[in-house]
Amino acid sequence: MRILLDATAVPADRGGVGRYVDELVPELAAAGIDLTIVVQHRDVEHYRRLAPDASVVAAPAWTARRPARLLWEQTGLPMLVRRIKPDVVHSPHYTMPLLTRTPVVVTLHDATFFTTPELHLRSKAVFFRTAIRVAARRAARLIVPSRATRDEVVRLVGARPEKFTVAYHGVDHGLFHPTTVAEQSRVRESLGLAEASYVAFLGTLEPRKNVPALIRGWVAACTDRVDPPALLLAGGRGWDDKVDAAIEAVPAHLTVRRTGFLPLEDLPAFLGGAVVVAYPSLGEGFGLPVLEAMACHVPVLTTRELSLPEVGGEAVAYCGTDAASIGRELAGLLDDPARRGMLAEAAAERAVGFTWAAAARLHAETYEAAAAH
Known part of the structure; x- marks a missing residue:
């Protein structure tokens, strides 16, 4: 089966959809999928290394900016599909080409553009709500990273389960x-x-990640401790304009630091060296930082919002989304080394069940169903 995978939406920093595509591609190739990958010019050699047997095609250089890429998706990509003649096109980031008769599979990562639009930039929320509605109506098959995401799209858009x-x-x-x-x-x-x-957080500092509440909860949990752990916020700066004010209110004897992006190879030691990884998100399509921390054998504190319990199960600690609950549960973990150890063991054991090879097998089955459709 020949699959055309449109990876032109992968950002230069390889965050978000980039991590998903980068991990998926080698496993699809290993599963025997005949892959043609369309990429940005900067990514040609990267994907040739990831999947040496795949065909890697560069999109025009002018598609590097998002509006131009979206235009090319509706004009140039259908022309490429006609030339390559794949059995299925996989669009891995919400949007899809409309002017093609080849079956299209679309990955929908998140439904929070509907459930909590106030946590996104307004233009982004409007755009992705439209893209999800179009994909739910026009795509042959839809791939989602959690049951919670599927259920929300079915409920809010009326897509067929x-x-x-x-x-x-x-x-x-x-x-x-x-x-x-x-x-x-x-x-x-x-x-x-x-x-x-230190207590670690990993993710873009956007409103959905609930970082100001984490900062206030950490202050409440640590302010009276003799040797309080620092709070390290790793990831993109994002657009949460309340983070700065929360940091400015931190007492002088406590240490909070934004590290920015860390090299991928440093993330395991960053996560594994934390006394607790805290991820009090207001909602996720999946919650990859939680799983990565679990695999690093570290106790995790997160919320029960949307998909997060599907990832953490009983192997993580849970809190509410408000600062008081975060502080209370974090303090409990800091005071209980034995519980942290039990959670770390359970987390590492549960993480073993999440593999990209298993994800690739499900993608391959979906391609077959789309082609039959």
Whole structure:
């Protein structure tokens, strides 16, 4: 079966959809899928390394900007489809080409553009709500990373449940695994923390991640401690304009730091070196940082919003989304090393069940169903 995978939506920083596509492509190739991958010029060599047997095609250089890419998706991509003649087109990031008779599979990562639109930039929420409605109506099949996402799209858009495949994300167990004290010390020193302990957060600082409430909860949990852990916020700066005010209100004796993007190879030691990884999100399509922290053998504190219980199960600790609940549950974990150890063990065991190979098998089955459609 020949699949044309449109990877032109992958951003330069490889976040979000980039992590999904980068992990999926080698497993699809290993599963025997005949892949043609359309990419941005900057990514040609990257995908040739990821999948040496795949055909990698560069989109025009002018598609690097999002409006131009979307225009090309509706004009140039259908022309490419006619030339390559794939059995199925996979559009891995919400939008899809409309002017093609070849079956299209679309990945929908998230339904929070409907459930909590106030947590997104208004233009982004409007755009992705429209894209999801179009895909639900026009795509041959839909792939989602959780049952929660499927159920929300079915409920809010009226999509047919039988069109969906729930394919949980995997975790790269070769990268995300328990790290050594030396590895953790190297990353800690690179962040200027010496031997200090810390609570870790990983993700874009956008309103949906609930970082201001995390900061206030961490302050409540740590302000009276003799040796309080720092709070490290790793990831893109995002657009949550309340983060700065929350940081400014932190007492002087506590340490909170935005690290920005960390190299991918540093993430396991960053997560594994934390006393707790806190991810009090207001809603996720999946919640990959939770799974990656679990694979690093570290206790995780998260919420029960949308898909997060599907990822964490009984192997993580849960809190509410308000600062008081976050602070209370975080303090309980900091005071209970035995519970942290039990959660870390359970998390590592549960994470083993999430693999990109399993996700690729479900994608392959979905391609077959789309082609039959």
